[in-house]
Amino acid sequence: MRFFDYFRTAFKNLLRQKARTFLTILAIVVGAISVTIMLSLVLAGKAAFIGTMSANGGLTQIQVSPSSEIEGEDARWGGGNEPLTDATITSIKGISYVVDVTPVHDVGFSYMQLKGESKKFRANLSGYDPATKVMTMDVAAGRPLQAGDVAKVVVGSDTLRNLGYTSHPQDLIGKTLTFVNDPESGKKNYVTYTDADVTDPPKPDEKNFGGKEDAGEIHTYEAEIIGVSTAGGNAYMDNTSLEWVRQLTTRKRWDINKENSQQWEQQWKSLEEQMKQYNNSKTKMPDTLEAQRNQLMATQPQQEIVHESDITQNGYRSILVKVDDQNNVPAVAEAIKQLKLSTTTAQDQIDEMMKMFTIVSMILGGIGLIALFVAAIGVVNTMVMATYERTREIGVMRACGATRSTVRRLFTFEAALLGFWGGVIGLAISYGLSKVGNYILNRVATAQAVPLNNLITFPWWLIGGVIAFTTIVGLLAGLYPAIRAARMNPVDALRYE
Amino acid sequence: MRNQSDMIIELQSVSKTFQMGEEMIHALDRVDLRVKKGEFIALMGPSGSGKSTLANVVGGLDVPDEGQIMVENQDIAKMRDRELSQYRNKKIGFIFQNFNLQPNLTALENVMVPLLFAKVTYNKRKQLALECLQSVGLEKRKNHKPGQLSGGERQRVCIARALANSPEIIIADEPTGNLDSKKTGEIIDLLKNLNKEKEITLIVITHDPSVAKQADRVLEIFDGKVK
Numbered sequence: 107m108r109f110f111d112y113f114r115t116a117f118k119n120l121l122r123q124k125a126r127t128f129l130t131i132l133a134i135v136v137g138a139i140s141v142t143i144m145l146s147l148v149l150a151g152k153a154a155f156i157g158t159m160s161a162n163g164g165l166t167q168i169q170v171s172p173s174s175e176i177e178g179e180d181a182r183w184g185g186g187n188e189p190l191t192d193a194t195i196t197s198i199k200g201i202s203y204v205v206d207v208t209p210v211h212d213v214g215f216s217y218m219q220l221k222g223e224s225k226k227f228r229a230n231l232s233g234y235d236p237a238t239k240v241m242t243m244d245v246a247a248g249r250p251l252q253a254g255d256v257a258k259v260v261v262g263s264d265t266l267r268n269l270g271y272t273s274h275p276q277d278l279i280g281k282t283l284t285f286v287n288d289p290e291s292g293k294k295n296y297v298t299y300t301d302a303d304v305t306d307p308p309k310p311d312e313k314n315f316g317g318k319e320d321a322g323e324i325h326t327y328e329a330e331i332i333g334v335s336t337a338g339g340n341a342y343m344d345n346t347s348l349e350w351v352r353q354l355t356t357r358k359r360w361d362i363n364k365e366n367s368q369q370w371e372q373q374w375k376s377l378e379e380q381m382k383q384y385n386n387s388k389t390k391m392p393d394t395l396e397a398q399r400n401q402l403m404a405t406q407p408q409q410e411i412v413h414e415s416d417i418t419q420n421g422y423r424s425i426l427v428k429v430d431d432q433n434n435v436p437a438v439a440e441a442i443k444q445l446k447l448s449t450t451t452a453q454d455q456i457d458e459m460m461k462m463f464t465i466v467s468m469i470l471g472g473i474g475l476i477a478l479f480v481a482a483i484g485v486v487n488t489m490v491m492a493t494y495e496r497t498r499e500i501g502v503m504r505a506c507g508a509t510r511s512t513v514r515r516l517f518t519f520e521a522a523l524l525g526f527w528g529g530v531i532g533l534a535i536s537y538g539l540s541k542v543g544n545y546i547l548n549r550v551a552t553a554q555a556v557p558l559n560n561l562i563t564f565p566w567w568l569i570g571g572v573i574a575f576t577t578i579v580g581l582l583a584g585l586y587p588a589i590r591a592a593r594m595n596p597v598d599a600l601r602y603e
Numbered sequence: 604m605r606n607q608s609d610m611i612i613e614l615q616s617v618s619k620t621f622q623m624g625e626e627m628i629h630a631l632d633r634v635d636l637r638v639k640k641g642e643f644i645a646l647m648g649p650s651g652s653g654k655s656t657l658a659n660v661v662g663g664l665d666v667p668d669e670g671q672i673m674v675e676n677q678d679i680a681k682m683r684d685r686e687l688s689q690y691r692n693k694k695i696g697f698i699f700q701n702f703n704l705q706p707n708l709t710a711l712e713n714v715m716v717p718l719l720f721a722k723v724t725y726n727k728r729k730q731l732a733l734e735c736l737q738s739v740g741l742e743k744r745k746n747h748k749p750g751q752l753s754g755g756e757r758q759r760v761c762i763a764r765a766l767a768n769s770p771e772i773i774i775a776d777e778p779t780g781n782l783d784s785k786k787t788g789e790i791i792d793l794l795k796n797l798n799k800e801k802e803i804t805l806i807v808i809t810h811d812p813s814v815a816k817q818a819d820r821v822l823e824i825f826d827g828k829v830k
Contacts (some may be wrong), residue, residue: 108722108724108820111719111725118707118708119707121707122707156804309761498703499705501703502699502703502716503716503720504664504665504691505662505691505695505697506691506692506716506717506719506720507683507688507691507693507717507720509685509688509689509720510688511719596665597664597665600664600699
């Protein structure tokens, strides 16, 4: 028999018992749908996760933090951990495959609010150097940060949602966000002036000589919202330039310059010493000494504004490293660890998640496989029935010159065709279901400002794989009945009543 | 001694035994038989005498336990399934008492079945099958399914199917057993025509003496032995 004749004959035979064929295929359809939906859900989950991780270049980034290993005897005072400094950055830059490095520093506030509105929100402001090529900040609206930006903010999706602009993020662009340090809020015991304050703290009078904290005053810092980041990376962070964070974390207060005052006090002491000797010996002080004294009195160090930078004193909170290729991330991370620093990579988290996805897909796939197995039993049943019904026909076919293998192939083909149609119809229905699923997911994703569209996909390998799989399941299920049919003695088959 | 080439079928001490419970039934007991090309042979005998078994082993549907069956100088008793199937396909046409037509296929499609296994292309199959239906006078009924045909018409479709691969031997197992006497005459006339015109060797199993009368030779079988 020619190949196409097998197809034609099998197809015709299946149409003889339409209801039974339909029910048998229906069982395979259910199996195919469950396998397809399970697999595509896992694929969608993977895609969503990797999409989130890779947003803003996350897959090629390494986050560096001070080592958590204690080198001194006591870590209570932060001893042992080398702060992250510009020197650290320089040494990381020297590692091969490293494209660029940016320090990251964050700053806390009592709260933040949209200018002109009364609602208060938790503020998480983090600064990085926009001049570096580390963060490829994707924005849902507005623009990313640029070199030279000060008091400009790209808000994350969490803030976007809090402010109630999820459905129209572009309307947030240009609005002003006010960051507030309020001593009354209880979050901070005292509030100081920083470099970001336009005004200087008032010059202290004699009573609070030595730079007493200017407690009790509310400090507000205004920043323009220039962009809204997509939901990748850290959704809970609002980003600004490192420069502004540097200003915000640099304390500004009146104090006497310590170096100058020490020098002056030494001079004053030695002068007093000399004058004491004259007094004791009751000899007249030379005029020069008097003049010297007057001059020293005039140059007595005054209070001036000093700047105390958190970054200079304690180092950066963390460092973000951009690696040229995802494959080089582990090597770079290892090299950074050699510098006695801690690293976190997206790959670490992805690896963890992938293990979970594999387990989930095995469980879900297993459920689908059970459904298909049950369907396969249905195919066996249908085909065994068919061989009984068509026993005489098999006899006629043999009498007309069909070999055993022709009979076997014909029945196998019929069973495989059941599987094939089950797979095709199952895929078609799954496709429809995925359209509905995507419609719902897209709405959810839009509501969350997640840059993911049509999450459930049907890659070609899935389409081909499911059809091939159900066809093979049908074929295997048809083998036993087909072999039975082929083994029939033609004489007995022709006599069968 | 006749010329070897005149003989299309030569059986030499062919035996076939069936086990029925405890009993051994000698369906064929060292049968020797020679059939000339173009001969019309009627096989008669009581049921269980072995006439069907004889027809089946000659037709390649069954294999004897012992003996030689030479058909055109080939021993079909030694053939394997593939060769034997090909032999049935090319050389033999079977006609059955109960017609054995496929109910879901039209008359034309039923006639096309043997051609399917001969790997003939679809269009050629259709053409050949139509010619066969014409030769049995049923071309007008080609699109009717067996259920829409009378008993005589069904048997003619069955004959057309047997003719499809232009066989040299037609084996008919009680072809008129389900027909009335008028239809019986028509069918036998048709078979005799084919026998004469196309020189097809005809082996007909029958209980009907009027059918046997038409044959060139009548063989009677008792307990697996040919008389």
